[in-house]
Amino acid sequence: EVQLVESGGGLVQPGGSLRLSCAASGFTFSTYTMAWVRQAPGKGLEWVSRIDSGGGRTAYADSVKGRFAISRDNAKNTLYLQMNSLKPEDTAVYYCAKGSDDPQGQGTQVTVSS
Numbered sequence: 001e002v003q004l005v006e007s008g009g010g011l012v013q014p015g016g017s018l019r020l021s022c023a024a025s026g027f028t029f030s031t032y033t034m035a036w037v038r039q040a041p042g043k044g045l046e047w048v049s050r051i052d053s054g055g056g057r058t059a060y061a062d063s064v065k066g067r068f069a070i071s072r073d074n075a076k077n078t079l080y081l082q083m084n085s086l087k088p089e090d091t092a093v094y095y096c097a098k099g100s101d102d103p104q105g106q107g108t109q110v111t112v113s114s
Contacts, residue, residue, distance in 0.1 A: 002026040002066035002104060006095050008107030016086050021107060022079040023098030030054075032099050036081045038092035038110075048094070049081065064090075073089070084111045 008020040020036070033055040037095050049060045049070040069082040079096050091112050095103030 002098060004098065004099075004103070004105040006094060006096055006105050006108040009094060009110045012086055013100070014087060014112055014114050016112070017082070017084045018086065020083065020094055020110075021083075022105070024079065024096075024098070026075045027098065028079040029072075031057075033086075034072060034079045034095060034099075035064045036070060036079075036098045037097055037103055038094045039107075040089075040092040043070040045095075051079070058102060065105065083110070086110075088112045 005023045005026045006020060008018060010018060012018055031053050033050055033052050036048040038047050039045050040047050047061055048064055049068060051058045051070045051083055055072050060068060067085045071080045092112060093107040093109050095105055095107040097103045
């Protein structure tokens with residue numbers, strides 16, 4: 001059974017930083033592209049970033065490019081998202097996803113507010 005458990009969210013002031021983690025199990029993590037998506041209050045899912053299976057290729061939504069960094073540790077079956085220079089519009093529930101699958105975890109809430 002695929003399990004994805006996100007953590008690391010919280011309340012942060014504008015300009016602050018957070019590091020999200022996603023612990024994966026139930027599949028061969030090292031062979032899958034992984035992604036982060038988010039859902040802001042009252043809005044649909046928004047793709048944020050993806051990383052290929054080996055970690056060598058990454059891509060970002062224009063809204064987060066230059067501020068967020070995706071990475072992974074295949075030895076630990078863990079995906080990360082380093083978020084810097086956070087803005088109020090980054091407020092959302094953040095989910096990790098396997099490949100092009102819909103998110104399966106409960107997500108982690110990120111709130112950016114002064």
